[in-house]
Amino acid sequence: MVEILNLTRGNPDPAAFPIEDLIRCGEENLKRDGKTVLQYGQAPGYVPLREWFAQYYAVKPGNIFMGNSSLEIFHFITQVELRPGIRAFVESPSYDRANTLLQRSGAEIVDIPMEADGMDLSVFEKELKKGIPALVYSIADFQNPVGITTSEAKRRQIATWAQQYGFWIIEDAPYRRLRYHGIDIPTFLSIAPDRVMQMSSLSKLLAPGLRMGYLVAPEAMINKLIKYAVDTYIGPVLTSQGMVYEYLRQGLLEPNIEKIKKIYGPRLDATLASLDKHIPGTIIARPEGGYFVSIKLPKGNTMDKLLPRADGIGLKLTDGRSFFINPADGNNFLRIPFCQISPDVMEEAIKRVASILD
């Protein structure tokens, strides 16, 4: 029987989870502060953790909002800021689940094509003239799904427009700390803190099952989200936030990031090498970090033909069309998540992809 190889979701490698540390941190937090983390709590999250993030980002606790995943924080933002008749811009392709939440809001979603260094600003500007959006959603570092990092010049131009026209930039930054090559580019948040909400998460840096997402944003916006969150669930799960707080304050996150970068970096390089060898000329961008590489299928190949063939040889793929507001745009698009997959298994997976191409 052929082993089934899964190239669908962007899961971290569970072998990298620091289980023993998390057990100890959970215990220490419950021992010290159990009566607080087990009680009803504040909607923006566990107070000491909020203070920790405030210090980390050099902002005030009032600028931090924490929730049960950054995706849900984005759900709150879209529900509070968008509705039919309002516009929102999004990179094309983009994170499929973010697209779904944008569409759920009923707003008019405008997809801006991605170039090698970020959104096509000529299209962006043309769309601005048609109507100012309430927000622009961007994964500026190691974008999901295509792996592109938006250049500093483009960030500055978009930030300038945000200030000029008064729209929000939603900077989704879960991969930013996972840079395996090259050097950091200033965040949208650092360029235009008054017009940026930066979301992030510990799902990629620590463990997704904690569902620990957070947001850095101006206080007036945080307060709107707090109101929406109280009305939705009173407050987030606090036991997991207590565990995370203990983990962070003991300085364990930075060494953990270094540890997983040593695992994931070589996996990125191996994935690129396998692609160059077996399906040359198809990589859309050569990512310097993150979770994903994407390819444009060689001419004549489409996802609707590829998916049933992949099924037949024990290969699970994500339909590239799911990353596009206009699904037809993604019929030749394949995303490859590499973090959970060792180099030899990836080589085999890429070989299988190559074997079913026309």
Added chain:
Amino acid sequence: MVEILNLTRGNPDPAAFPIEDLIRCGEENLKRDGKTVLQYGQAPGYVPLREWFAQYYAVKPGNIFMGNSSLEIFHFITQVELRPGIRAFVESPSYDRANTLLQRSGAEIVDIPMEADGMDLSVFEKELKKGIPALVYSIADFQNPVGITTSEAKRRQIATWAQQYGFWIIEDAPYRRLRYHGIDIPTFLSIAPDRVMQMSSLSKLLAPGLRMGYLVAPEAMINKLIKYAVDTYIGPVLTSQGMVYEYLRQGLLEPNIEKIKKIYGPRLDATLASLDKHIPGTIIARPEGGYFVSIKLPKGNTMDKLLPRADGIGLKLTDGRSFFINPADGNNFLRIPFCQISPDVMEEAIKRVASILD
């Protein structure tokens, strides 16, 4: 300085939290199953816990949905089932946060006045004739805020209508296991399982900070909620569900319920006695369980006059108007949550209420 007495929210007594047991359960679960509970998971929640609840309720795992609070599950239900142009019935008064979510949906909310044994069925029937609702929200046991338990006869009549006219009964049952006197009445779920979604929670029986809510409902409805949940947050927080699973499977919940009933039951009795002594004739219903007693302020008294006076003597009260769809209906309504407050402190709090009445 006067000690401030707080009669606002329905918090459990943190002295009753089984902190040591929860630490041990969290550790055992992470040791055994850490790679699963720390990874991305299933939208309806941690599989072994779903199976545990299925067995407890004698249903299939496909009938169970677990989320980060029962309130948020209700948010999902209202978003999936309600929209402008659709009707929803609710008890009047009812849980303020449930009212908020009903209103957020944009549906037409119809409030049905509560009598001593549940909703006024003559009004219910009249409203049915005006338009069938998509759902009726009821806290049938020890209702929040008024403490009333809906009689079996009324449950059967409402269930009959639900089957006849095809609407859902949302039975919110977080207090049901906290019966201090009298005997259980059959649940809506047991009477009409095909037309009932029963929500419950471990917030009142174990600890709110876990935000562990769940729903028992027909599988087709569960599947709709799973789709909405995946799109909203991928999956709920799993580390807390793992801890809860271990706690439940070790048989610790039943003794914990017995323990807290021994604390809360005498507090209910003491609260009723203090009210009889200091503000006689005002109790709306004498609850046999739950978290709340409510009174109708003596003639001539209103919340808008009482609230500033309460502030002045170190007494925090919840504005009774927040429990009514038509706020003016609650201007003489005061809810008293008794679980977190020892009998001598409650005696002092009730004395303070009495002292500021006209």
